[in-house]
Amino acid sequence: MNLKGKRISIIGAGKSGVATAEIAKSLGATPFISDSAKIKDKTVLEKLATLEIYCEFGGHTSKALACDLMVVSPGVSANAEIIFDAKQAGIIVWPEIELAYRLCRGKIVGITGSNGKTTTTALIGEIFKNAGLPTFVCGNIGNPFVAIAQQVPENGYAIVELSSFQLEQIESFKPDIAVFLNLTPDHLDRHDGLEAYIDAKMRIFENQKVGDVAVVNYDDQTLSKRCPEVKSRLVWFSLQKMLDDGIWATTEGSIFDGKTELMKSSDVKIKGEHNLSNACAAIGAALSAGISKDKLVEILKSFAGVEHRLEPVRLIGGVSYINDSKGTNVDSVFWALKAVPAPVILIAGGKDKGGDFSALNEMVIKKVKLVILIGQASDKIEATWSKLVTCIRADSMEDAILKARINSKPGDTVLLSPGCASFDMFDNYEHRGQVFKKAVWDLKPEGASK
Template sequence: MPPFLLRLIKSEVRKIFFKRFTFVVCVGCSTFNSEFVQKKVVILGGGESGAGAAILAQSKGFSVFLSDKGQIHQKYIDVLVAENIPYEQGQHTEDSILDADLVVKSPGIPDTVPLIVKLREKGVEVISEIEFASRYTQAKLIAITGSNGKTTTTLLTYHILKTAGLNVGLAGNIGDSFALQVAENRFDYYVLEISSFQLDNIVSFHPNISVILNITPDHLDRYGYDFQNYIDSKFNIIRNQTSEDHLIYFEESEVIQMELAKRKPAVSLSGISLEITLQQGAYLSNGVLTADIQDRFFEIPFDELPIKGPHNAINALAAISVAKLLDIENDKIVAGLKSFTNAPHRLEEVEVIGGVTYINDSKATNVDSVFYALGSFDKPVILIAGGVDKGNDYSQIEELVRNKVKGLVVLSKDADKLQSYFSSIVPQIYITQDVQDAVNKGKEWGLVGDIVLLSPACASFDLFKNYEDRGEKFKAAVRNLVNP
């Protein structure tokens, strides 16, 4: 029987049961089981996480209503219709939302919007999908966050665990909805990529292993341009962890070190470092990735991995640390590391044309990402950057740009900030709003051995749908140089 049909039958049975037994009294019981009362769950947002949360809520017997102020993608409408879940799009009907017992909201909806404020004033609990799903699984949770590198680290960790034969799911900010997988599958482990937006609305979310790769200024427009607010959001990942749980963190992050000193969390700590040898943790020394965690030792030359650059050394050390905490055999870790293929738009080599290498790093939506990207190359770089600035501080990459960038192409509707900051640092600057024009300028300036690097430091929404769209259009423009 198809899973959706089975869930639908179960849901209808629950509805009949709840309607008939709402006022059940348990004689001799000291508590009343709220599961016997059908509560209303409202889902705000009809994307991947929203549709998944709606399915999970219905599978648990809740009355469900989904509302999206925008237009819902047809594939999610098809799911909602098949599951007999009521929904609306193009509006939020407040009368149908404010009577909710629980609201699961999309990460993209800020807590400051009037509807969320009204819900909280009424005492309605508003949570994220990861919080909601975590309440219905006993699986071990590995949660990974950071301003940069979390997607690669999540994918690599998942790949190592899966290669090792663990029954593991991939979810969070990547892959299928966490809630959907909890509703349909029975994984023993989940590797979750977690954004600050998702961490803003947790209550009891409790990872067994958490990873904080780095915290640098990002999304400050969402956090009142107060960096500490963003830091606090990231540190929510350890909010419910205990001494039996583990936090893997980057030793060279001053922000993380300061927060740990201030918070003194009970969680067991395991560092990762590119600079020092750790007695308990993982580190890079003489080109070798080494882990020594709970008397479990592992090492592998970094140049044997398919991913390159110092930022990927950090990502690999984090993934190795997770694997060692789970006591995965070394040969299986090696197999996972060597067979890994990274997601697109992350220092992705597109073509080598006339001796010039074109690199797509469209996922680099903040300055810290560009720092690591530039640090990955020892050849002259023509940098294509720009987009929607989120409060960027370009001083972080000033020295790298001065030493490595021979030309800056600003691909943006608003070039003023980048142009004014780098006008005395970069020998030549070109401004455009057309990606093909940007690539053409890279070809014009490029010499044999040069790198044309799309690493924008900004969000993509001024000229593109998202960073994937920007990356795909960049790759198409590069390939047009070969086949115009």
């Protein structure tokens, strides 16, 4: 793709935006970054100055529209006024992954879904690496796709975690292997209702052709209804149905490829029913790429999961502290609660994404002894659960950990699984998880208070 001499406006100065600007400049384009927010991280400004990349912060001016191409970062809404103005002016508008796709010579495995994306993306990446394939894991996990796109050789794979934000504005982007894990209400604060959210996610299949592959969760009713219409080859996976052609498993039995047993379900190192489903999805992707059973089974037996997703942090005074900061929606909290032993002290809250917390009522009654609320969604969650379980407030993560310590006793699990976004109190979910872990490790090892 020839960008030489092109003027490219990049909307959003986060990790993706800065990476896009760097790549654009290296290809001979003239990038300009515009961000509606005021600059928080001075190192970003210093980096852009060093690279001689012009920028503006605190609002979009007419400078952002003086371009041949506009590239939008994932954090920017498709309904943003600057995007509307650009389209009205006839400017081509792409998401970052569209540009990355056009720069990538290798094959692409794209992973989307409401929950489990990061774990499954990392797992698929490890399986492909173990098979000796040039593998680059990117997207919402680690590096932006655009940062590594040109490094992927023709015989290599980009393993890309994809959000609805990234998919909603694609033009030609398509993965060779598309993995769709599940669908539950999420990001309703940004999308215009559930159907708009589903439509954005479904775009992962939009440009696929007959020779491509779609690995899809048979157990998800919405997906099982909508996915038979895709053009690519369908590979189903299921925990509920024995599939003659597909990947299926039982929690107490084995994982199968059709009628061929691959391994015992109990041998999958990452625990929980949701992770068994994620493992089946990863197997479907790996087998579709021609990876041998032995190579994928090796990784499934050793892969320990990812940071901030049901991550054991510390056992102190007989109380287990678990970091599930990646649990940013209601459904992810359900699976986290299902996976950990009761009684649970649950730390929840943050920036509300429009989720229905009453969907967790039965699980809360069954497993939670105390809810400690943080962030903007505290009122909403307390109104939903206060008649089911004791709910208390905390002013900070450190305060939440101290309150959890005071109210815990040996055998309890303290679980951070917020069910909300992090941006009201933290930079991102990683920052939230790091603050949680530091607060836990700052506890003195003298046993729980009760």
